[in-house]
Amino acid sequence: MADIRDMYMAHAALRREFDLLPQLVRDVTPGDTGRAALVGEHTELLCHVLHRHHEGEDLQLWPRLHERAGAAAEAIVSTMETQHHAIEEAHAEVVRLLPGWRGTAQGGAELADALERLRAALVEHMAMEEQEILPLAEKYVTAAEWKKLGEHGMASTPKKDIPLVLGMVMYEGDREVVNEVLADAPLPIRLLMPIIGRRRYAAHARRIHGTATPPRIGANAR
Template sequence: MSEMPVKRSPDATRPADTLTMTLFHAALRRDLERARFLLENPHWLSPRRARRLGRMLLWDMGELRRHHEGEDHYLWPLLLERSPESSELLNAMENEHLAIDEPLAELEVAARGLVAARNGPQQVLAALDVLEGPLRTHLEHEEADGMDIVTRVLNHQEWKEFEQRAWAAGYTPLEALRFLAWICDGVDWSPSVLRRTRMPVPFWRVLSGPLSSIAAVPGASVWAGTPAARIRSRVTPR
């Protein structure tokens, strides 16, 4: 009697699609641009909004730490194993993370000061200025070169397993919902991006429509009622 053929997941037969990486980077850039607007225009910052902005920046930096630690602990070693010839680029990715660590910590200190009303927007803006240069350089480098290695040596099933192990593990359901709302906020879901989600378009529009507009909802967003809410996530297709 012949053996039954092993059925492979469709995700195991196609290259990794790093849409979640693109969405994360876009959401991070969006929040930093929104924060910069409020910090440069402090007449929009009531004491309550300033505290909320400080807490929002602390949350953003916590997510950035989780993101980088997942790459350092899981992704770069896996890519090095599959593509030893890429060692120079992967070392550069790690070194760029190290260069971001100190200014990231300084922004966290300034944001805590904003929450506690120990300092004003000027100190937070100064810390943001120091962080944004190396951070934006790294994000662009990772998108342009790092993700090319991913799509070359990993299939999509392997990429999803990495995401679960490195980033999603440890989230409570409430934390996962907050992250989903954050990453969808301000995204213009073009047909090409929607196709990459692999979800039925009507279902995704019902889900993503409200989440994409959450920045304008009073009480739900630190940005609501300010021009910062109009700053969108710019998702660049690969």
């Protein structure tokens, strides 16, 4: 059945990056379009990762739990779907505001407030998902089906960004879990991706966060 440990690893990355994001926007000096472009690109990448992650759950996880888990799934899956709608609304507001700020470095306070709302909705959702959904997934979702969920999240990610996204996720990840995620990849990728990914994220974090080692928030932080 599904090895759900990689979801905790992904959630840790989302918590960390979305926690840091509102202040990153607020710290951009009005009119500093160079810095706004850099932080804006980072924001766009995170929004893409989040959207694809939840899209995969909507398409592949909730229907299976509805079908297989019976009464144990009904109320909580409906709550998950409602939370996804709320997150998507907050996400849409960020996406609406982002291009204008990214191009002018004006209106950062409004964008940061929208990011705060997105972060709050996301943190609440992930905590409930870890407590209620992941135990069901271990019982009712096969390993092959679970792997397809992860593949959906990466399918539309530009190839140039895949090492960065994996490095972002692996930053707080257990090596055993990282190895499991890469288990079906060709040997060179299994050997090199942990190294390349961590280097790409370290370089990216220096540009975005001012340090190669931003604060680790942990998989179960609230």
